[in-house]
Amino acid sequence: MIKDHVSTTINGEPVEFLCDPRQTLLDVLRDELNLTGSKEGCSSGDCGACSVMLDGRVVCSCLVLGAEAEGREVETIEGMAQGETLHPLQRVFLEEAALQCGICTPGFLVAAKALLDRNPDPTETEVRYWLAGNLCRCTGYDKIVRSVLDAAAEMRGK
């Protein structure tokens, strides 16, 4: 099979890779680029564990082809902390125990950051509907929703 050559930007860095035309962006991230922070829970767009930002929009990377990243900007969980400083969402998730097993956490953080980027002051209902594409089987969502609301309040306070 002839591979596609793709030039893209991942977490602010220029990246080039070769991929099978059928390979998803998630597979490319995980298997070719060793960015295994994005998780695969279903590969059908139903769990959100693979959430990444593509040109500023949250997408399920299992539903995007690797080749579609050509010329675009991809942000993954690996790019969320700045050096040694966690993003407030990451820190509040830890402080408020918003994760148990943690497999859903990268997807929730990416999706929640996208929400706060566009709506810094969401209501509980807005948070719940925005995150309705992300499945968590451990927490019952309570501490996740609270953490997003608390991180938003903290970020507004700055």
Place this chain on the structure above:
Amino acid sequence: MDIEAPSYKWVGTRPVRPDGIDKVTGRAMFGADFSLPDMLTGKILRSPHPHARLVSIDVSKAAALRGVKAVATAADIPEIPVDNAFVGDAPTNFRHWSSNVLAREKVLYDGHAVAAVAATSPAIADAALALIEVDYEVLPHVIDVKDAMRDDAPVLHDDLFTAGVEPKPDKPSNVAKRVEFTLGNTEAGFAEADVVVERAFRTKAVHQGYIEPHAVIANTAEDGQSQVWCPSQGHFMIRAACAKLLGIEISQFRVFPAEIGGGFGGKINPYLEPVALLLSRKSGRPVKMVMTRAEVFRATGPTSGAALTVKIGALKDGRIAAAEATLTFEAGAFPGSPVGAGCMTGFAPYDITNVKIVGYDVVSNRPKCCAYRAPGAPIAAYGIESVLDEIAQRLDLDPIDFRLKNAAKEGTKAAYGPQFGKIGCIETLTAAKDHPHYGAPLGPNQGRGVAAGFWFNFAGQASAAVNVNEDGTAIVTYGNPDIGGTRASMAQIAAEVLGIDYDKIRPIVADTSSIGFNDITAGSKTTFTAGLAVHEAAKDVVGQLRERAAKMWDISVDAVVWENGVARPASSNAGDFDPLALADIAAMAGKTGGPISGHASLAATGAGPTFAAHICDVEVDQDTGRITVVRYTAVQDAGRAIHPSYVEGQMQGGVVQGIGWALNEEYIYGSDGRLQNPGFLDYRIPVASDLPMIDTVIVEVPNPNHPYGVRGVGEVPIVPPMAAVTNAVASATGVRMTELPMSPPRLLAALENGS
């Protein structure tokens, strides 16, 4: 055991978990995140038929495909004889698991593994699967538990004769076992009762629904030494199972615990691990296998669907006079549903003189059931707590008062036999009654339900080590996979005993070659059992620290005490010395006898039963039949919460799984015996927008068998929700739903029939 006075520095606090940063940055390595150089991809061919004889399997074309390095079938693994099917006293039948891992002679469900390949790429592995030729002789199948019990049902196993009936049946059937528990005389009890309610219920099979699919990498060297990386609820169990299934010595294996993305009982048993080992052995290369979500649904999990009848009689004053239940549980393709635990837990919250419970374990053409959070208990509680609710209504009693009137307490003889020690059933019910939620007004189309629940909690074997580093920090090594934050609890316990800061302690979940044996992370036992081992190992360290201080001061060890992280002379008679901190002693370890290292290996007992009482408000859309949970409060006895945030998290997670079971989740089979909804789109687990916040109340009735009073907490929260939601729907609509899930069409039909 004396409970230590509750003035703790670390126990009961909420520090950030030690593995937290890795899990919010994507660094944590879960099952599918590992890779090895030269690794092959392994895939499994699964049966499209629910029941068929395997006439022949021809793998020659697949094996000849370029890039295919190994092909395996059941012919490559030893058949385990009947009288060698068990390891020790564990209830797992390995003869059956062997046939589940790769089918032998027959396939018994849609998705049953038939053959496996390892190839240099996923695409080649897929192509190879398509080249395997299987000749199936399709047999009649049976899916429903009641149908499977009929005389004319297709029989899955020719050698399965119902156990627990006298005389032994003369022909095989799908009923694997009958169990019965009796206390007193129910006939006499019902004769005295003023009100008797009897109802039949059905529940559907549901999946544990962990977000991480099963995954493994196995690497076997030419001398047979093997390494396995996988997420599981117990890497020691995976080691034991692989050794048993493949007929290899335990010392040949080293199993490394990957971070585990949820288990809930579904990651106890082996699926991929023995197959990956086999493929690695045959190919001489590392083999990675990852299930698709459809494979997870078709071939792992679920818990039993069930049919049950419940009959309860009560006196006017609210005393329960007699209670009976018959529980019939699907076991899936091989025997072993949790019907025993269902029978034992259902009436456990109550002090009832006359009880009779009968259970049946029934096989049918479904994936082999495995444990799911408090296995068996939610199903029994669903029926029993529904009928209790109806009796309270008929007697015009407050449902919590009615339960309190019959509540089990210390000395109560449980319906399943033994007498309770110190328990918190009354305290839990009382806290629910006192909660503001219980008296809050309801809106239109809303209703409120309550239900109680019980779980035994288990203990088991554990090993732990505490190694003091030369700079005064410490490593805690234990062997239970951390699914929900137990590393934090282990570090808190060690910090409490040693008297040093939580941040100075690093807890590590070690592989099977680096620490002694540990039981699985299941049955709500880890914080209790591994916690006891860590507590003992840390106390061992304290003993050594006192000895070293005694040497440094040249006094007798009896004259040294350990308090708040420092050694002091026991009294002024012992001498006048400045206290020695742990770091001071650690720095001198080389001069005073070598490394300071504490160990404990134990078989813990006395995990202490726990009770829960839940309050649920629902709102019902009368036009669509949609039920929305609008408020939920879970009250539970935790004995002592080491890390309250993670106790609350266990409660909230368990509640939401129970809500999913009540409202949406079910395995749906077509008449062809194939699973129709093997994906998250059609098997709908609750999402954030379905739910309110889940309020929690932690009651602490300390467990007398634990130094801090810990009881298991992880399982009981899933026990009451199905009944609590059902009772709330009854209160909102006047219709009592006796079939789960209460999906909109089902409720709508019931509303129409009811009016």
Place this chain on the structure above:
Amino acid sequence: MVLTNWLNQRFTDGEPEIEVSAGTVRQLIAELDGRFPGIGAELEGGMAVAIDGEIFPDPFLEPIRADSEVFFLPPLEGG
């Protein structure tokens, strides 16, 4: 000493409670097997016991007092 019901039917003629003197679970099972041949294999094959209300999933040497109540239970698993 109490047996669960299906064992009574098979081995003890329906008698659910039996007095036995034994110091440990192992001795108790040996004693019972002497009186009801075959029951030992059944009890050792993966049954749990409750001794005075406390459940032991994997019993063997657990001590039993003269007035202890011992109850045999089917094997249990957690999730």
